[in-house]
Amino acid sequence: MRAGAALLACLWLASCAAPPPPAGGGIVSMNPCADAMLLALVPPARIAAISHYSQRPDSTSIPLDVARRFRGTSGTAEEVIGMKPDLVIASSFTPPSTREAFARARLNALYLDIPASIDASKAQVTALAAAVGAPARGAALNARIDAAIAATGWRGPKASALLWIGGNLVNGSQTLLDDMMVRTGFANQAAHYGLAHTGQLPMEQVIADPPRVMLVPEGAGHDSDSRAAALRQRAIAETGLPVLQAQFPRHLVNCGGPVIPAAMTRLAALRRSVR
Structure with a gap:
């Protein structure tokens, strides 16, 4: 477990040198699970902001020291629209009013649900990787998941x-x-x-x-x-x-x-x- 955790931390840290906050463009994530996937899929300079959930110990899935290198969003439509991102990643339970605000601002938005199985999670990785133009990294991440399944099956x-x-x-x-x-x-x-x-x-x-x-x-x-x-x-x-x-x-x-x-x-x- 320690070796696996160390490897995972190294993967995150290797891709997470603190980037300067972009003045516009980039990817804004309002979804804490998308935060974790993004760090495995794109260079940190492409990430304009991550969700505030990833900067709290009770709701993060990434190391806090890594999460706190990025700007955190409060989750309001006004804040996200003001950042003028190229892509917004949000949750499927995002309020309709927020979705409508993004649509009016002509923001490209991807809404991710909560996967109920490993296969569903892998499909989500593939979808997000396609959205950010990193299909090869998505395939590599799914290969690591498949390797873990093979190694831990009971x-x-x-x-x-x-x-x-x-x-x-x-x-x-x-x-x-x-x-x-x-x-x-x-x-x-x-x-x-x-x-x-x-x-x-x-x-x-x-x-x-x-x-x-x-x-x-x-x-x-x-x-x-x-x-x-x-x-x-x-x-x-x-x-x-x-x-x-x-x-x-x-x-x-x-x-x-x-x-x-x-x-x-x-x-x-x-x-x-x-x-």
Whole structure:
């Protein structure tokens, strides 16, 4: 895991020498997952700004020191239009009023959804790479994802697991994380409970039908996360449940694309530790 994380950091850092903020043109990203993909696809000088989410420890998928070398956007249409970018990358849930403002300003905008699987994430990489004129880099990134799948695939019995995102929020079925968990040897206990996507999960349900493993946030940085984790740990200790708790880095939860290899490497290592 350390070698994989170091390689990923090197890739980011190699492409992220601090660029001067462009006076106009370039790419503006309002999407934190697009931020991570852009750093793997284009030279830093082409990036006029990234989303403010990537400059916060609880929502970034890239190293904070790298993210803070770029201008961060507050997410308003007025700010983005004023930057006169060549391309805006936003999320599929961008408000209609913002979309209309971009259209009136004749901005070229790409709206990305939340991929629910590795294949969907790879398709998103391909689409973004085409939009920024870097198809070869997109293909190379997808090749790294394929290599991670091949290296971390699990063929034995699966261990039931819950992956907590923060507080009492847990990852359910029909998500990219669910796909990665299943491929690396885990059975998503939240899916067993009937939870799709993400949602709040009461501790009483966990105690009544516990998983073998609970993957808890590492480096989340919120008091509510710490309190929730402490309550779970206390409940497990007092009930004597045979539940293994392991840390899963918070920055591996948010996005796909270049995050997938590191996330799958960590999940595979955790699965191998379960007896």
